[in-house]
Amino acid sequence: MKKLSALALLVLTALAAAPPTGAQEAKGIFPFEFKRVDLDNGFRAYLIKAGAPGQIAYVSMVRTGARDEVEPGRTGYAHFFEHMMFRGTKKYPNYDGVTEKIGAARNAFTSNDMTVFYLVAASEYLERIMDLESDRFQNLDYSEQGFRTEAGAVLGEYQNGAYSPFSVLDRAVRETAFRKHTYRHQTIGFEADVRAMPEGYAYSRSFFRRFYRPENVVLVIAGDFDFDRATSLIHKYYDGWQPGYQAPAVPAEPEQTAPRYRTVKYQGRTLPLLSFNWKAPAWNPTDRLAVATEVLGKVAFGTNSDIYRKLVIEQRRVQFLQEGFELQRDPTVVSLTAQVTDPSDVDAVKSEIMEAVARARDRLFDAKVLADTKSAMKYGFLMGLETAQSVAFSLIQPVIDTGTIEAVDDYYRTLETLTPEDIRDAARAILVDRGLTLVTLEQAERGS
């Protein structure tokens, strides 16, 4: 359930006309040759030449995630449904058996906004894979017994990390910052809902009917293969898929008007954790504020920032300081997390951080800091473009948030024009008390 960083995306665009092996600045062109295929039923595919000879990455991106779980008692179903997608069809009752034969590395993940399925295999298996994947997206067939069994596995997954202080903190932040919007729950779902899943068979079928539709899925194939042949295969295997996507009415989060504070007691052992969160806009490649918000996190709180230097390196009053300013499909929160070395120093550290926040609103960051940040993003992206899978994965966010990969060009144009004033404006718009949720997690009396 990983969240793809917006950083990767930013830099993608920075590549522009450079050949894949170069790092020269140029504008507006994705570095790899690609082709877009649109079918009448709304299905879209991107074909990209990248990666090693003889290999392909086949990535199906479903624009449905935990955010789409709007019905009470049904949190966790996007992720649960990801599991069910491996339970076979009438044509291929044993999905795993087929992928095993071709030796594919394959898996899937779910997060707030997406469910992504992928296989990496030899190019010679392209048609086999397309047959298999198009079949399960259209004709998934599983028994109630299989469904109930899988529900147990999902509960097991819930338990894997549920007691970590970071997981406890994440749940508290979501439930405090969001009152209506579905970002209120973790992708895995509320525990009670996960435990009730065995009874949800009929609901799971409706989930498939509503969301697993051609208008809601984008396929990205990256690797070494022939575009024309792939195009005709896409028609052959996906043309018959019936449209019928029903967009859920995801409730808008009411505007926050006052800061929210919460303290959580942790039953194990931990040093105190502080999580600062501010309401922020949706990811938008043409909106200066949205793009500047993501940059703000790095310049104000990243490893090169004044506050990081002071608290982590010089005074060592926090074990770490981590910014998370990546935006999402819907308006979300951006966050800053710190672990305080001395529990008696919690209030003082809070004050230090709030002072840094105030300074970010007042100051103009140095132009070099901004330039270095753009450079970091560019090289961060370049270094990620090594395999067919990593190239395809670098496109997940634009696909999920806009349905296209072309959005990266818009994003880049916006980023290039940002000035220190834009960053300050973002700080003034985002880092405000009325949008703040501050959660403190502390060890209960004597942690066991």
Add this chain to the structure above:
Amino acid sequence: MKTVTLAALVLLGGLFPAACTGGREAGRGIAGTITLPEAGSPFIAFDIWVKVGSQNDPAGKEGLAALTARLLADGSTRTDRYQQILEKLYPMAASYGASVDKEMTVFRGVVHRDNLEPYYTLLRNALLEPAFSEEDFARVKAQVMNYLERGRRFQRDEELSKELLYWMAYRGTAYEHPEEGYVKSVESITLDDVKDFYRKFYLRNNIVVGVGGGYPDGFVARVRRDFDALPEGEVAPVAAPHPKMTDGVKVLIVEKQTDATAISMGFPIPLLRSDSDYVAMMLVNSWFGEHRNSFSHLYQVIRERRGMNYGDYSYIEPFPRGYTTQERPVNYDRRSNLFEIWIRPVSRMSADDLHDRALFATRAAWRELKKVVDEGLPPDQVERTRRFLHNFSVTYGSTVLRRLAYRIDDAFYAMPDPGYLGMIRPELAKLTPEKVKAAIDRNLQADDMWVVYITADAEGMKKKLLSGAPTYIRYAGKPPAEIRAEDDEITHLPIPVGEDDIRIMDISEVFETGS
């Protein structure tokens, strides 16, 4: 079955094919280097191997090798303060880090060729001109102590159960302690200890420089010359561990507040990557428990058919932090291995079934192991797994850094050409069901086992184990008759343990000291 050359395999893995061949030969051209030239690549990867690991930690200072490496990777140099290093690395989006295992320490990083010179300067200074500042030491040690006192005990029970399995199996050997050390031992480490350790082991004849990717002509020779500025010295060899097979079943139960039980079990096996049985055992293990693959047999039995947990796997080589990745780890080379079964946390379904379910999962895994030991793999399963691995193993060397790291592994094990990645396919092709069975007979058994549980109410768990009572599980629906028939056998499978075979420990005692 077609065989492929190493060069072809390497090409399959990465975006930027090697323009020149003979990397291995080139690597041998300069003593103390291992190279993997891929001239078309915009990346340069470093995998710098220091022949020192946690086995070299002095008694009472367990964790010193790891702390030393971490201070080098996260500390100031005589040229730059730590914060200046971060500033310089930032626009390159590059970093370097250290990984310390029982036998080896590796410093690793990748950089875009545009930034090679400034990056290499930082990396070189970190390893050759460390400042050993008190401030850096205090910061790094505090972070490690936080992990030892809290994080290791409270973040991932499943990872902790694996570490405890190794701790039990290697008692009395140089592999006994976890690489990061114990709370008390790391607490006692001083900056002088770190400096001494560095002086003793970071010697020019004890470091192999690995460089791969699109580096310029003459670069490797220059790197090697830089490292040759280190003094030469003698490093006393550490005896290879010879862990004793446990006599019967030995159980450790860690008491912790939890709603799910983490389970690890295993025993020493006489198998290394360079052994003739290796590929046969790789196939057996892949069929039985391929890491995070749903066609793993254990996974099918425990998760797919019964929905008891998130996954069930087995290992013939170490696989730390398997919960974070599907990629095989590189540079965890050892002279002794365990056969290890990882049963991911088994959740309670009702107030009273936490232990029943954990024991059911244990019995189910044990029963499958017994079947493999007694019967071997049917020919069709050998064929099926051979075909899977033939294709799947191509993904092992997916990046230039991984391909380079495999070469370092080859050097550790003195693997003959074409090395590990190149030998998998041809060796798979030679396997027969008989050879596979013979390898099973030489390496596996199902009588002697170390078992670790992390669970609530450890005393209750102990009583249940000693009682030998059957442990049933309930299903959310009605399972097919064959599953229920199998369950009857599983629930009654004996786990032969006595009072003296079970040790209970509170989570707060775990890895506090070495005793």
